[in-house]
Amino acid sequence: MNKSLKVNSRDKALLVRTPFMSALSNEALLKMLNAATISSLPARHVVFREGTPADHFYCVLGGYVRLYRLNREGREADIRVCGPGDTFAECQIFGDDTYRFNAQTAENTTFARFDTRTVRTLAEQEPDIAKAIMACLSQHLLTTMDCVANDRLxxxxxxxxxxxxxxxxxxxxxxxxxxxxxxxxxxxxxxxxxxxxxxxxxxxxxxxxxxxxxxxxxxxxxxxxxx
Incomplete structure (x- = not known):
């Protein structure tokens, strides 16, 4: 991974328009922006692996990230493709302390990283942040239900x-x-x-x-x- 950078004006403009950030109050938004670092990765680079410590969740600013699982024989099962504005791994904020899937860039990708422990503390202090996390998790659940139904129907x-x-x-x-x-x-x-x-x-x-x-x-x- 390249060196992590603080949020610049361009990154801020992208982040404040994402579904996760757009509903936050000014105070909560500023706290989240201060907690973010920006990273870029080349195509087909592993962001994290299943079973490793879940110390960050992510918001894609440019490019695409593929989420998937592997079995013992090396077969892959895709879970989701995340594009600009999408968040992923926020389920780890209040969940397990290890990632439950793999994440890999599909092309050159830039994203914001948020430390899960920091955001957990912020969510306890700022109801807007807790609501934004719940809204993302709810949307992911509904999307997953649609995917299961589509696969079967x-x-x-x-x-x-x-x-x-x-x-x-x-x-x-x-x-x-x-x-x-x-x-x-x-x-x-x-x-x-x-x-x-x-x-x-x-x-x-x-x-x-x-x-x-x-x-x-x-x-x-x-x-x-x-x-």
């Missing part, structure tokens, strides 16, 4: 279609969008093997969906919605 083709519709810039007609990260990362986020993702994209060609690199062309958004 939707086919691979439907999961891909739902992701494209969620990120589509228009509600009808033709559209074009660029995937924010490589397709293998998207596959893990959707709970699919890379081969299954490729098959799902291939099956969507019949309604005019084509993929070139990270660019996805949609012939008819309404037809995609009917999948």
């Amino acid at each position: 939707h086919t691979a083709q439907q999961r891909v279609a739902e992701y494209l519709l969620k990120n589509c810039p228009v509600s009808g007609g033709p559209a074009s969008l660029r995937l924010p990260f490589q397709k293998n990362l998207l596959a893990g986020m959707l709970g699919l093997a890379p081969e299954a993702l490729s098959r799902a994209f291939s099956s969507l060609r019949r309604i005019g969906v084509t993929v070139r690199g990270r660019v996805v062309q949609i012939g008819d958004v309404r037809a995609l919605r009917d999948i």
Whole structure:
């Protein structure tokens, strides 16, 4: 990890707009900003490993971080992909003292780090901070419930279609969008093997969906919605 830096004006501007920070009072916000340090890591760098001391939680300012677990045979199970504005590992503030998953950068990434013990103390002093933590944890729980339901109720083709519709810039007609990260990362986020993702994209060609690199062309958004 590179040398940790204090929050500069640009970092502050990014942090105050994140869901975690935006609802804080001025006093609580200042305390959180003072508790933050800024770090940058190159692509595919390990942020932390499962089982190591959970001494920080994080807020992504730029880039993407992949959260996943490993079994004894080395098989990986993706949990979540965190992008700009997302927080992760805040469940450790009042939870176990070791991380329960691995975190790795998907590309060059900058994030703010917060010492868990410091934030635990601040949360006891500032109700706004405690509420912000609870709001993040609640959102993560709801998102996890949606992921479990989608895995059980939707086919691979439907999961891909739902992701494209969620990120589509228009509600009808033709559209074009660029995937924010490589397709293998998207596959893990959707709970699919890379081969299954490729098959799902291939099956969507019949309604005019084509993929070139990270660019996805949609012939008819309404037809995609009917999948």
